[in-house]
Amino acid sequence: MTPTIHDVARRADCSIKTVSRVINAQPHVRPALRERVEAAIAATGYAPNLNAQRLVKKRTGALCVLTSTSEYYLAPDVLASAIDLARSSDYDLLLHIDNDQPSSRKQLASLIAGRRLDGLIITPPCDTNPFLTELLNHHPLPHVFIDPFNRDNASPYVATDDLVGARDLTTHLLDIGHRRIAFLKGNPNLRASVDRLTGYTQALAQRGIPFDPKLAANAMGTFEGGYNAVRLYLSGGTRPTAFFCVNDHAALGVLFALQEMNVRVPRDISVCGFGNHPLGARVFPGLTTVHQPVQEMITAALRLLLSILGGGQPASPTLLPSALVLRGSSGSAPGA
Amino acid sequence: MTPTIHDVARRADCSIKTVSRVINAQPHVRPALRERVEAAIAATGYAPNLNAQRLVKKRTGALCVLTSTSEYYLAPDVLASAIDLARSSDYDLLLHIDNDQPSSRKQLASLIAGRRLDGLIITPPCDTNPFLTELLNHHPLPHVFIDPFNRDNASPYVATDDLVGARDLTTHLLDIGHRRIAFLKGNPNLRASVDRLTGYTQALAQRGIPFDPKLAANAMGTFEGGYNAVRLYLSGGTRPTAFFCVNDHAALGVLFALQEMNVRVPRDISVCGFGNHPLGARVFPGLTTVHQPVQEMITAALRLLLSILGGGQPASPTLLPSALVLRGSSGSAPGA
């Protein structure tokens, strides 16, 4: 039988309450007794029963990261630090993949309406899922957004400065002689997509280069989208000298298509992505991109959530900086 | 205040036990009363308190996938089906990234010795982590291995038939004319690494081609390992006509190095990986590889674990088939 607090108390010849005090590092236990209890804990191999604690403390002890399969690269190593952080605050970190399918909805409802969570971290594009909004309306739950579409929202959030990142990268391309830079747009329901496009146009405007709508095509932010966009572009008349893609997935599609068509990158055409997905460092040539601190965003969001749960004040939104990552896929414009 | 079973009972004018019966779909409730209770549940928005249930049922309600950051591609979409499956059996699926660092160890100990889990799924190379073994020795916990190093182990496991996969791919390379096929080895503590090498040598043997130890170099199963191995090989005398890498990570490193050195793939040298990591479909040329059904392995392992927890018999080990995935990175041997 696994030992309970009673076994420890009996062994240390004291009350269960005293053991409880020792476990929870509470004051009002004399050193001698404290030691006796600690010895008893060690001897019995006692560990407090989580469910009993949670029951009386009225906490579920679970937080959840709500994510869609598509947008972020949430591989375990990215999550590791968040899992770590959560556990050190005595929370389990769950993961829910919200694909808006019936089964996913049902489970989401069971999580939220079933009061199985203490808090929620919502990554895009889940923040624009009306089913979720509805659910949260009826069943209030502390939550934090990552990169939400609507920043005027009352809920706290963490985001990257996509606009500046995109502007900087575009400016860099202009600096190395590019004048015809195509922008491959993404999902317009994502804050990041919109901001990146804005950053692109702002950079052009700063150099007095008119925005040419023909240079802004839709790639849906997917590999296939990027791939198809290139096929379309290169069959047309004037080529761009660079493709700036709303994210790395699209950029990899572009790269693939160009290499397939024997277009030399970056000699003939430069390719840039956004996000600094690990894949970008594995393809040849390495993908020039903008680093988006996904891991930092998640841990920042979790920290925010924990501070809310801890009764802290509703911390102010955080904007994390992005940073250029220059690799082989970009270079001077042909003839520049 | 969130409603409890008492609120429902009061409203339905019956005992809490009856409500409990209805919740748990147990017999011995007359239809009329059952309906009244259901109405009361709907009216109050009642959902049972998980911790109370788990406390009395003596379950933690948590399973954990133990993974190392390196070996498998456990992105959320791969985990999605397992998370789904777990939740439909009323378990939370946790994730622990075991990097054998002090902090990771501490948390692993807290999970296992603290009896915070009902079961464990262990992915390689965690199965060879002595700290874990020790921990499980002292604190027995139902667990299932994925691709364990030692298959004679008493614990049930799920694995892929790496040997056959590697043999098939090697045979394919032989079929299209390759004779000097380099094999880039991986972590010798991984069952998969060993089996893949064996598959390679078996295929050679079947065709009467002697195994040349010079053609078997160590790439550690990493991108950098593959990259460095190529640099080493190509500076030497006779080139291989194909590189068969223990996994896709190494293969991507090989591909990168070759492209950097202007070696044409597959015209000059073919490159193959193992695992069918999503990256392999995103690079140009697409990576020829062997599909390893990671998602199926995880769900199979979970199903096994659930059946054990459900008191089923210790189901027999499962070997899932692998399958060739031929893409652009492999082709006929030069001059063949």
Added chain:
DNA sequence: TTATCTTATGACAACGTTGTCAAAATTGTT
């Protein structure tokens, strides 16, 4: 020493479920 204040300790009732078992209600049998 005695009165007073502070600090330690423990009894006992929560927390919200499910399991056990006895009692009540219903059904079937003669």
Added chain:
DNA sequence: AACAATTTTGACAACGTTGTCATAAGATAA
């Protein structure tokens, strides 16, 4: 109609903690 057999229902004690509050034990002051 009376009795037995069955089904339905509920009272109450678990489960293993923490919080409340009363009391016991020390420390301090006179």
